[in-house]
Every structure is written in C-alpha cells, then in structure tokens.
Amino acid sequence: MSGPTVFGLCAAVAVGLGLYGLITNPHPLRKIIAFNLLGSGVFLLFGVLGRRGAAASVGNDPVPQALVITGVVVAFSATALAIALLLRLFQKTGSTTLSSGAPPNVSSDPSGG
Amino acid sequence: MQPPAPALDAMTTTAGFLLVLSIVIPVAGVLLAFIAGDRYVRLIACAIIPFGLAIAVAILVALPASNGPLVYLLGAWPPPLGIALRADALSAVMLVVTAVVISSVAAFAATDFSPAATETRAPFAFWILLLAIWGALNTIFLGRDLFTLYVALELLTFAAVPLVSLEGRSETLQAALRYLLFALLGSVLYLLGTALLYGRYGTLDIVLLSHRIGTEPAVLVAAALMTTGLLAKTALFPLHLWLPPAHAGAPAAASAILSGLVVKGSFFIIVRLWFNVMPGLPGFAATQLLAALGGAAIVVGSVVALRQERLKLLIAYSTLAQIGYLFLMFPLALGGTGQLESGGALAGGLLQAVSHASAKAAMFMSAGLIYARLGQDRIMALGGVGRVLPISVLAFALSGVALMGLPPGGAYLAKEILLQAAAEKGQWWWAVVLQAGGIFTGAYVVLVLAHALAPANEPITPDSPAPRIQELSALALALCSLSLGLVPWEAYLSIPHGVAPDKLGPEALSKALLPILGGAVVAILLGRWECPPGRLSRWKALMVIVGQVRRAGLTLGAIVEGCDNVLRQWPAACISLLMLAALFGASMLLSF
Numbered sequence: 068m069s070g071p072t073v074f075g076l077c078a079a080v081a082v083g084l085g086l087y088g089l090i091t092n093p094h095p096l097r098k099i100i101a102f103n104l105l106g107s108g109v110f111l112l113f114g115v116l117g118r119r120g121a122a123a124s125v126g127n128d129p130v131p132q133a134l135v136i137t138g139v140v141v142a143f144s145a146t147a148l149a150i151a152l153l154l155r156l157f158q159k160t161g162s163t164t165l166s167s168g169a170p171p172n173v174s175s176d177p178s179g180g
Numbered sequence: 181m182q183p184p185a186p187a188l189d190a191m192t193t194t195a196g197f198l199l200v201l202s203i204v205i206p207v208a209g210v211l212l213a214f215i216a217g218d219r220y221v222r223l224i225a226c227a228i229i230p231f232g233l234a235i236a237v238a239i240l241v242a243l244p245a246s247n248g249p250l251v252y253l254l255g256a257w258p259p260p261l262g263i264a265l266r267a268d269a270l271s272a273v274m275l276v277v278t279a280v281v282i283s284s285v286a287a288f289a290a291t292d293f294s295p296a297a298t299e300t301r302a303p304f305a306f307w308i309l310l311l312a313i314w315g316a317l318n319t320i321f322l323g324r325d326l327f328t329l330y331v332a333l334e335l336l337t338f339a340a341v342p343l344v345s346l347e348g349r350s351e352t353l354q355a356a357l358r359y360l361l362f363a364l365l366g367s368v369l370y371l372l373g374t375a376l377l378y379g380r381y382g383t384l385d386i387v388l389l390s391h392r393i394g395t396e397p398a399v400l401v402a403a404a405l406m407t408t409g410l411l412a413k414t415a416l417f418p419l420h421l422w423l424p425p426a427h428a429g430a431p432a433a434a435s436a437i438l439s440g441l442v443v444k445g446s447f448f449i450i451v452r453l454w455f456n457v458m459p460g461l462p463g464f465a466a467t468q469l470l471a472a473l474g475g476a477a478i479v480v481g482s483v484v485a486l487r488q489e490r491l492k493l494l495i496a497y498s499t500l501a502q503i504g505y506l507f508l509m510f511p512l513a514l515g516g517t518g519q520l521e522s523g524g525a526l527a528g529g530l531l532q533a534v535s536h537a538s539a540k541a542a543m544f545m546s547a548g549l550i551y552a553r554l555g556q557d558r559i560m561a562l563g564g565v566g567r568v569l570p571i572s573v574l575a576f577a578l579s580g581v582a583l584m585g586l587p588p589g590g591a592y593l594a595k596e597i598l599l600q601a602a603a604e605k606g607q608w609w610w611a612v613v614l615q616a617g618g619i620f621t622g623a624y625v626v627l628v629l630a631h632a633l634a635p636a637n638e639p640i641t642p643d644s645p646a647p648r649i650q651e652l653s654a655l656a657l658a659l660c661s662l663s664l665g666l667v668p669w670e671a672y673l674s675i676p677h678g679v680a681p682d683k684l685g686p687e688a689l690s691k692a693l694l695p696i697l698g699g700a701v702v703a704i705l706l707g708r709w710e711c712p713p714g715r716l717s718r719w720k721a722l723m724v725i726v727g728q729v730r731r732a733g734l735t736l737g738a739i740v741e742g743c744d745n746v747l748r749q750w751p752a753a754c755i756s757l758l759m760l761a762a763l764f765g766a767s768m769l770l771s772f
Contacts, residue, residue: 082372089365090754095357102364109372116379131378134327138371141334148338149360152345156353165354165750 074115081108095163099149106142110135195242196252199265199322202235202275206315210308218304222294225307229279229286232314236279240272244671251324259325259385266324266387269672270530274321274448277534280660281440281541282314287653288545289433302346306434312339313437320445326374326384326457329449330367333413337363340442343434344426355425362422362753366412366446369761373406386456393458403461404765406453407470408757413446416507417477418756420500421748427496432548435492439499440541444533447506451526454510459520463771466764467511467520473760475613477504482620483740486627486706491547491557494624495540502536502583505617508610512601518771527673528597531664535582535590538661542579545654546572550632559628559708564636571651573632578658580625584695585618587688590664596679615694622699627707705733 085105089098117131157163209228213221243250249268258264267275289310293303316339319332337360345356378384380399381392393399415423427439454462462470481501488494509529515521549572550565551557566573582589595614602611669675704726746752 086758089361090751090758093750095361098361102361102368105365105368106371109368109375112372112375113378116375119379128382131375134374134378137327137331141331144338145334145360145364148341149357149364152341152353152357152360155345155348156350156357159348159350159353165358 071115071119074111074118078108078111078115081105081111083108093164095149095153095165099146099153102149103142103146106138110138110142113138191251192253192256193246193248193250195239195246195250196265198235198239198242199250199252199267200254202232202239202318203265203315203322205232205235206311206318209311210315213304213308213311218301221304221307222290225286225311226290228311229283233279233283236272236275239267240276240672243267243269243272260383260388263325263328264385265322267322270448270451270526271321273530273534273672274444275318277537278314278317278321278441281537281657282310282437284653284657284660285433285436285440285541285545286310288436288548288650291647291650292431292433302348302431305342306346306431309339309343310437313343313442317441317445320448324386326377326386326389326453329452330371330374333370333446333449334367336442336445337367337413340438343438344430346431346434347429349429351425352429355422355429358750359422359426362419363413365754365757366409366419369405369409369412369757371409373402373404373409376402376405386452389457390459393461395461399458399461400765400768403453403458403768404761407450407764408761410446410450410453411473411760412757414443414450414503415500416473416503417480417500418473418747419753419760420477420481420503421750421753423500424493424496424748427499427544428490428492432544432551435496435548436541436544439496439544440537443499443503444537447503447533451529455513455520455522455526459522460518461771462510462514462520462768463518464511464514465767465770467514469763469767471508471511471610471613474504474507475610477501477507478613478617478620480740480744482617482624483706483737484744485624486703487708487737487741489558489560489708491550491559491562491628492544494559494628495543495547498543498583498621498624499540501617501620502540505614506533506536508613508617509598509601511607512598512605512610514605523674524597524676524679525601527669527675528594528601530673531590531594531597531669535594535661535664538657538664539579539582539589539591542575542654542658542661543583545650545657546576546579549650549654550576559631561637562628562631563634566633567636569651571655573629575651575654575658576632577625577629578655578662580621580629582658582661582664584621584625584699586692586695588665589662590667591661592688592691593665593669593675593679597676600676600679618695619698619702622695623702623707624699626696626699627703630703705730706737 082105085101085108088101089105092098092101113131113135117128153163205228209224213224216224239250249266252265254263254265256262289306293306313336316332316335320329320336323329323332341356341360344359345352374384376398377389380396381389383389383392412419427435430438478501481497481504485494485497485501488497506529509525509532510520513520513523513525547557550562550569553569554561554565582591585591585595595618598614599611602608602614747756
C-alpha cells in the first residue's frame, strides 16, 4: 500500500470518528472536539492530495497546503467562537446542555423576542 | 492529462475595480469601527452604508454596458494560478438587494442600537457584525472560486451567530451554539467536497471547473456532500433544527438580517454549484428530490407556523416554508438534454429569493415594533394593535401580501414564471405546490392580521409612540418588495416573453383571490383561535360543521408539529443530513 493510500484511509477514519462523535455526543464541548477531529480528517485529505501531485512528479503541489492553512485558521476561529459561546452559556445557566432548548414555543417566556 | 485551460474571462474588465471595492468597503468599515471604538461605531457604519449602496448600484449599471460579466483578477494573476472576482447578472441583482435591505435595516436599527442606548456592548457588536455580514455576502456573490466561497460562507456564519445571541439571554446563547455547531458540520461537508474536486481536477475556479467536470464517482460524492452541507446552512427541511429558535430569539433588526439575507448566502452557492459548476450532473432525480424537500418544507413550515403562539416564531417558521419555495425552481430549470439551464426558471427562483429577502426583513422589523410597543408578541394578545401602530401593521400586511405572491410583487412575477415553466415541462405537481405555498402563506398572514385588527381585549397602556423612522423603514422595504414585479428585469434576467404582461389589471387581481380566500379557509381550519366571537352565534349550524372539520385539521396539525419536534432533535437532524447526502449521491447516479 502506497503512502497516499494509507494517509487517505487515515483521513477517512478521522472523518468517520468525528462524524460519529458529533452526532452521538450530547455534550457541546465534545461536539466541538469531534468537529475538530472531523476537520483534521479533511485537512489530512488535502495533504494527501498535495502529496499525490508530488508522486506524479509535478513537484509538491503547493495549492492544497495554502488551502489547509486557510482551513486551519477557519477551524481555529470556529472553535474559539464555539468555546466562547459555551463559556458564556455556562456562566449564565451553570450547565452546558443544549437539550433544554428543544421546545422554543414556551408561552410563559415573557422576555422572549 | 487535462485539456488546456480555455481563455475565459482572463482579463480584468474596465469596471472590475468596483467588485473589489464592494468587498473592501464593508471590511474597511469593520476595521475602522474596531479602532474608533464604541462611540463612533454607528457613525462609521452609517457613513459606510451609502457608499456600499452606491457601489452596488454602479455594478448593476455597469453590467449591461460591459457585454458579459465583470471580472477582476486579484493581483492580475489569471486563474487557475490566481483567483478572480466575477459579477454576472445574478450577482449584480443580489448585491443591490443586499445593499437595499442592509440600508433599511440600518435605518431601523439606528435608534435601537445607538451608542448611548444601553450599557452593554450590543450596539458595538451589532454594527460591526452588520458590516461583516455585508462583506461576507458580497464575497459570496462575487467569488469565482469554490474555496473563496467556503471562506466567505464561514465568515458569514461567524458574523451571523453572534447576532443571534446579541442580547445574551441563555436561550439565545443555546440557539446560537446549536446554529454554530450545525453550520460547522455543514461547512466541513462542503470543504470535503471541495477537497475531492481539487484532487480530481486540480482547480477550484468555477469557470475552469465547469469545462473540466465529468461524471465520475468522485465528482458525484463531492456534489452530494457539498449540496447537503449547503442545505444544512440554508436550513432546508429537514435540516432546520437551528433556524426557529435562532431567528425568533434575536433582536428585530438582527432577525431581519438573518432571515432576509444570511440564508440566501448558502442558497446562492447552491445555485452557483448546480447551475454554473455542474449543470449536467444533477439530472432529473436529484432535482426532483431537492424540490420535494422544498415542498415538504412549505407544508411543515406553514402548518407549524399556524400553530405558534408567538409572532416572531410564526415568522421564523414562515421563513422555513419560504426557503422551501426557493428550491422549487430546480426541476423546472432542467432542460431537455438533462442540463440545468440558466433560463426562465432560474430567473423565477432568483426573483423569489430577492422578494423574500426584502419582504421578510420588513416583516421582522414590523414584528419588532409591535413587540417593543406591547412588551410581548403573543398572537392571541395582538388585539387593538392595529389602532396603536397603524403603520407597523400596514408594513406587516404589505410584506405579507408581497410574500403571498400577490400582484404586483416580485413573488407574483416569480410564481407566474415558475407556473409557466411547470406547464411547459409538463410537471403539473410543482404547479400544485406553488399554488399551495401561496395559500399557506396567505393563511398565516390572514391569521396575524385578523388578530391585529380585532378590537383590544384590554386597553393598551399609552406609551411613547414607535420612532417614526423605524416604522417608515419597515414600510419602505415592504413597498419595495411589493413593487419588485414592476421593475424591468429583462436587462438582467431572462424573463420569458409574455409572462404576466398586465400586473395591475383585473386578470392579475383575480389571481390574488386564490391565496387570500384559500388562506382564510386554511387559517380558520388550522390556526389558533380563542373561542369564536359571539356575534357569529346565529350561524350555529355552520359553526358545528366548521368545528368538526377544524378538529380534524387540528389533529393533523398536531401530528405535523410532532414530526417537526422529532426532526429538530440533534441526532435526528444529523442522521437526516447523512441520509440526504446518500440520497443525493444515489439520485445523481441514477441520471448517468
């Protein structure tokens, strides 16, 4: 098995684990971590793509590297924003569940709006 | 290995610099506001917005003169090495509508979010986020590279999420966090699709990609993943778990932006992807699937909207239904050769998006005025508000009329175009869905207006009147949406000849009766009412029959609402996301 194939399979495993975690974990913090795992899988795939370009003797394709850098920055800021929201939620309510937000049609909510 | 890149749009056109300006100016506003701080942020935003509006109009004017799309090559590097900005007719129309909606929302928000209004940082955040959303949207409309679109989409989400939780209450924080997490899942799927496309074709430039793309397994997977990811961000049923609490919980001005503009960003990328990048790929089955989801969104969104107790939640569910309406154009745009054609149906879909953007923003603003005046927005308790806030209720009514697709609104023109396309293609079922959508919209507008115009149960305490500028900006935007059908679109969109030639004549007005009357009937059968007014008691026999039908209708409504509650659970929504991705892949495979 060649290098790109191994890394490609690793990327697939990371994406799969991330998706599984994002769907099944009820805790927001774990969801955020699962999102990062999912993102890492995608970035690894970009790396594989650049590497495959190198194997075909085009030199190491720089475009996927540029895309990954941008993607990492985006994922980093997404994580920061999510953590900030989560911290704020924890300060407000003392818990970090998302499930109580399920029925938004609470008529007894005078401040809603 | 790959064919030589065709020399398309490889030159910066003369008016191309306008494209850069339209992105740079809002971003410059954001940076300036950060430096200048709390006290000057509103001033800066209000100074920037007219400039941005002028540039958008300039692009719209320059487009017909330039004989093709406006192009700007960043750093003069032609794709695939560099990235380009490109404005075609779709982009130009969306740019102008975005600028108009942003301007009127800014006029509306100027009193709510003045520097001295509160001790919190909400005004500071609001103006910065408003400009950031504008910059991100302009980038989405002008981007010619799938990765640029990804970055712009993320910027849009990052600016939209804090708008949801501007007031910092715990429910809105939860809504914002849900929105962010689900949007991130969507954008990762989009990014995965981009990676696959790059790996196969070595470019992400939309024009180059459209020449290279073929029907291959990797492309199918990429298309399915990107479409589903974008649908999650657009909140098409059944991926709408985040939308109702997020849109209903935000302050009025923020809701107007979120509902009117932000969901149009990811919708626009879907249009780009399907019509510009891979017009030959989706085929019959996938377009039917997409429109079927739209039809389901219309039914579920409208029925659940009719069952809401609060006005803002009703409008949020109405957004859900109207998003479904946007996706009805896809099967009608499919040409005889299995290619999606940028013809009449696309024009109809775009007009629908444009008129929804303006009408829904106006509707949220008028609902915000009603909320501010009454201190609550329970639909049952709206009685008498028509007396106290005539202009706001008028703005609500006019935006409702525009949404329903009554002449001469933009939605009316869009509906006529799509109905004609459905007749030409022989797909009568979409004509039924289109008419039903109008009737459902009529239903919840009639429901709200009937309550708002009813006499008050208890007199509303005299309070300071709503600021005139807020009422007028809502009214102006509603009128704007209502007059969109009169705009000469032919220079930009390929409106089929002879559609709705007479927008104010008796024939057009007779078409208005169906949504209003049908809507009234649906509202009576499915809506929430307190006990029927006493003066109807002499029609007792009739009331008995109506009561029985109504009971059946309410049971049906309760079932639909139950389904909606299940689908809005996180695991259910994620699983439907994955299933949709698989379904899209399979349906595209069918059309090989």
